[in-house]
Amino acid sequence: MDVLAVIPVVDQAVLRPLGGRPLLQRAIEQARSARAIDRTAVVSTNSEVLGLAAESGADVVGMPAEMSPSDAAKALMQAADQLSARDGFAPQVALVLDPLFPLRTPASLDQAIEHLFRCGADSLVSVHPLTEALWVQAEGGMAQPFDGPPNQVRFVENGAIVAVRMSVFEADARLPAGRVVLYAMPALQGLRLRGEDDWQAADALVRRFAGVRATDLLRPVKLLVLDFDGVMTDNRVLVMEDGREGVLCSRGDGFGFDLLRAVDFPALVISKEGNPVVGARCRKLKIPCEQGIGDKLPVLERLVRERGLTLAEVAYMGNDLNDLECMRACGVAIAPADAHPTVLAIANIITEAPGGFGAVREICDVIAAQAAAAHVAAIPGAAL
Numbered sequence: 001m002d003v004l005a006v007i008p009v010v011d012q013a014v015l016r017p018l019g020g021r022p023l024l025q026r027a028i029e030q031a032r033s034a035r036a037i038d039r040t041a042v043v044s045t046n047s048e049v050l051g052l053a054a055e056s057g058a059d060v061v062g063m064p065a066e067m068s069p070s071d072a073a074k075a076l077m078q079a080a081d082q083l084s085a086r087d088g089f090a091p092q093v094a095l096v097l098d099p100l101f102p103l104r105t106p107a108s109l110d111q112a113i114e115h116l117f118r119c120g121a122d123s124l125v126s127v128h129p130l131t132e133a134l135w136v137q138a139e140g141g142m143a144q145p146f147d148g149p150p151n152q153v154r155f156v157e158n159g160a161i162v163a164v165r166m167s168v169f170e171a172d173a174r175l176p177a178g179r180v181v182l183y184a185m186p187a188l189q190g191l192r193l194r195g196e197d198d199w200q201a202a203d204a205l206v207r208r209f210a211g212v213r214a215t216d217l218l219r220p221v222k223l224l225v226l227d228f229d230g231v232m233t234d235n236r237v238l239v240m241e242d243g244r245e246g247v248l249c250s251r252g253d254g255f256g257f258d259l260l261r262a263v264d265f266p267a268l269v270i271s272k273e274g275n276p277v278v279g280a281r282c283r284k285l286k287i288p289c290e291q292g293i294g295d296k297l298p299v300l301e302r303l304v305r306e307r308g309l310t311l312a313e314v315a316y317m318g319n320d321l322n323d324l325e326c327m328r329a330c331g332v333a334i335a336p337a338d339a340h341p342t343v344l345a346i347a348n349i350i351t352e353a354p355g356g357f358g359a360v361r362e363i364c365d366v367i368a369a370q371a372a373a374a375h376v377a378a379i380p381g382a383a384l
Contacts, residue, residue, distance in 0.1 A: 002038045003113060004091035005031035006079045007058070007099050008069035009044040014099045015052065018199065019206030020337040020350040024049065026206075027099035028056045029345065033106035036113040037095070041083060043075040055341040059083060072096045072162065073175045080166065096162045096175060100193045102202050104160050112161050112183045122178025124163040127155035128187040155182055158190030207352060211366075214349045217332050218366055222313040224260070225300060225326070226360065228271035228278050228291070230319035231336060234356030245275050250356055256364030257285045263371035267364075268303060270296050272322055297325045317363065319343060319355050334363060 007027050014024035024042070031040040042053035043061040045068075050060040061079045069075045076096055083089040093113065097104070108126075116124045134146040134154070161183065168178040193199055229235055232253060238246035260267055267287055271278050274292035282289035293299050304314055316326045317334040320343060327333035327346060335347035338354035351359040 001093065002089065002091040003036050004079065004083070004089070004094045005034070005037045005040045005097055005109070006061075006076050006094060007031065007040065007042045007053075007097050008072055008075035009042060009046065009049045009053075009099060010068065010070045012046060012048065013193075015048065016199075017337070018102055018193075018203050019210060020352055021344045022052060022341070023102060023193070024052055024099050025056045025341065025344060026102050027097060027104075028053065028058045030104055030106055030109065031095075031097060032057060034109040034113075035106075036110045038091070039083070039089060041079040043069045043079050045069070052341055056345045073169075073173055076164075076169065076175065077173065091166055093163060093165055094169065096164075098159050098192065101158075101160045101189070101191065102193065102206060103189050103191050105189060108185050108189055109161065112163055112185075115183050116163050116165075116181060119181040121181035122165050122168040123176030123180045124161070124183050125157050125176055125180060126159070126161035126185050126190065127157050127182045128185055128190045130154040130156050155184065158185075158187075159192060160185065160190050210350065214363075214366055215370065217348055218315060218363070219370060220313060221315045221332055221367070222266075222309055223304065223307060223315070224265070224267040224363065224367065225303075225314055225316045225330070226267065226269050227318040227320070227323050228269050228281075228289075229273050230339070230355040231317050232269070232281065232356065232360055234354065235319065235338075245277060247277055247281070248356055249281060250358050250361065252358045253356075253360040253364075254285055256361035256368075257287060259364050259368035261286065263368050265367055265371055266307070270299055270303075270326070272296070294322075296322065297329060300326050300329070315349075315363070317360065 015022050028040055031037050039059060041059040041061050043063060044050055045063050045065055050062060053060050061082045063069055063078055067074055076094055112124055135143045136146045138144045162175050164175060164177055191202060193202060226232060233247040233249055257267060269282050269287055269289040270293055271291040272293055278291045279289055290299050304311055311329050312331040314330040315332040315334055316330040318327050319336050319339040321340060333347045334349045335343045336351050336355035336359035344350060351362045353359040353362060
């Protein structure tokens with residue numbers, strides 16, 4: 001059964017970074033990571049929004065200026081019509097996902113779809129249980145408790161997920177339509193960004209979750225491989241009047257490599273750049289370096305094989321399109337916060353810092369801390 005996720009975008013707020021990547025990209029990733037969703041479409045009148053959506057792997061659906069994606073039913077209808085006209089895609093179920101819910105998870109989308117099917121309903125809306133007491137303002141301005149039937153659980157619609165069977169929607173043209181079932185989700189996943197306080201709270205939570213996830217992902221890694229420009233530098237080049245070139249690097253990153261050496265964790269650089277500055281920087285940091293490499297994957301495979309490892313045991317950190325092959329091949333793909341959108345879309349870990357400003361140090365800190373903890377744990381009686 002084909003399932004379509006539609007993300008209507010009203011304004012450019014979704015282009016704002018949250019936890020290192022644009023909010024819209026997070027919404028697209030939520031949908032594309034859900035096992036039950038076959039295609040994801042972004043509907044907007046904004047060309048910049050549609051450009052980012054395309055780079056992030058979503059179908060793009062433009063709307064006439066006189067129509068607004070804020071009308072979810074019209075946005076869904078526009079997406080269904082355009083995808084049908086393009087390649088005959090005709091989903092049986094569609095989800096409409098407001099992009100302003102950064103803590104919604106792919107698992108929640110899968111569970112909502114399963115709940116719709118299991119209940120045999122026509123539509124689904126996401127809610128969270130309301131456990132707090134309700135009050136109303138009575139006549140005369142005095143407050144009084146609002147009581148429902150005894151033991152009845154109350155729910156608040158949060159707008160994170162709306163799902164509908166397309167056959168019912170096409171006949172009704174409304175959301176929700178027909179027989180509606182409620183999908184209860186944790187209140188945190190139903191957090192919608194409305195003001196600056198919400199943005200700051202969500203950003204802190206996303207970064208916290210990302211840190212925990214990075215620790216888990218890097219645990220089995222035995223080799224760190226890095227691109228140079230845009231990862232160990234800020235992706236700019238200083239050109240002198242005599243043609244010599246220079247780059248800007250982070251001393252914090254340099255100390256990060258010292259931490260890796262202290263725990264005997266190997267790292268190496270594979271760079272497309274042929275300028276001697278790459279080799280000079282790597283020699284100073286005591287990191288093996290392969291530079292002037294156009295096709296990086298064969299070189300990476302050779303270096304990994306020579307060390308008796310597999311690609312699954314490698315973390316690769318890159319920032320641009322020529323890093324994609326290596327990132328996809330390795331066990332863990334890492335990107336600086338300012339990497340190309342296509343790179344951000346496939347990265348397992350995105351650092352808080354941009355390239356050249358401590359992005360590498362973040363990864364070195366996690367790896368070094370894990371290695372040190374493992375060393376201590378291996379000492380007899382250390383846990384006592």
